[in-house]
Amino acid sequence: MAEYRAMFCLSDDDLSGRRILDCPGGAASFAAEASALGAEVTAIDPIYASEPGELAARAVPETERAVAWAHRHAGRYRWDWYGGTAEQAAMRRAAAARFAVDVCAAPHRYLAGRLPSLPCADGSFDLALSSHLLFSYADRLDADFHLAALLELTRVATVETRVYPLLDYTGAPLDDLIAHLRTELHDKGIRTSLRKTRYEFHHGADTMLTLHA
Numbered sequence: 001m002a003e004y005r006a007m008f009c010l011s012d013d014d015l016s017g018r019r020i021l022d023c024p025g026g027a028a029s030f031a032a033e034a035s036a037l038g039a040e041v042t043a044i045d046p047i048y049a050s051e052p053g054e055l056a057a058r059a060v061p062e063t064e065r066a067v068a069w070a071h072r073h074a075g076r077y078r079w080d081w082y083g084g085t086a087e088q089a090a091m092r093r094a095a096a097a098r099f100a101v102d103v104c105a106a107p108h109r110y111l112a113g114r115l116p117s118l119p120c121a122d123g124s125f126d127l128a129l130s131s132h133l134l135f136s137y138a139d140r141l142d143a144d145f146h147l148a149a150l151l152e153l154t155r156v157a158t159v160e161t162r163v164y165p166l167l168d169y170t171g172a173p174l175d176d177l178i179a180h181l182r183t184e185l186h187d188k189g190i191r192t193s194l195r196k197t198r199y200e201f202h203h204g205a206d207t208m209l210t211l212h213a
């Protein structure tokens with residue numbers, strides 16, 4: 001939750017009483033924690049087609065793998081936001097544990113679905129958040145996929161869509177792709193803006209893209 005707050009520049013006003021989509025939700029604790037603060041959160045991810053017990057069982061070992069990977073590639077990252085590698089590991093483990101409890105206790109919050117076609121009516125949410133899928137996997141998701149996914153997120157979110165990070169998973173910048181997508185969105189009447197974030201894990205991943213519906 002602290003990570004989402006920082007990477008998406010979320011204020012208390014952004015959360016309280018808002019209908020929020022987290023896509024992809026993965027094994028993040030955002031849905032659990034923001035719901036406890038009064039937001040109405042739905043997380044969507046293809047992995048939620050699995051049973052809650054199975055998702056819970058997988059969350060911790062998968063987090064351990066991700067933590068180990070980040071620590072093996074420590075030079076790619078800035079650790080100061082967390083305070084160090086041990087603190088980052090502790091925060092990731094706590095998030096996975098929180099997700100594991102919540103996905104079993106409140107499975108209605110976790111919907112199976114995948115971009116670019118979400119199982120939601122137009123305007124189902126006020127705010128859509130999307131982290132670590134778009135741009136992160138630009139090596140295998142092409143520009144058309146990105147555009148379709150961004151249009152889909154703005155279809156379901158009436159106020160804003162926020163996307164982070166804007167680098168690929170190796171930390172490579174994607175300026176041409178971002179410029180292309182912003183032009184396409186502008187031509188479809190969707191205003192976009194870039195905003196500096198308080199969070200920067202990958203070196204240079206200090207910017208969030210906002211689509212204003």
Ligand SMILES: C[S@@+](CC[C@H](N)C(=O)[O-])C[C@H]1O[C@@H](n2cnc3c(N)ncnc32)[C@H](O)[C@@H]1O
Pocket residue numbers: 023024025026027028044045046047113114115116130131132133
């Ligand atoms: C690295 S996780 C990010 C999870 C979370 N947003 C976070 O930052 O911790 C990426 C997730 O994207 C999901 N995913 C893969 N393809 C997808 C698609 N087409 N639409 C939505 N989610 C997808 C995967 O299942 C995985 O859980």
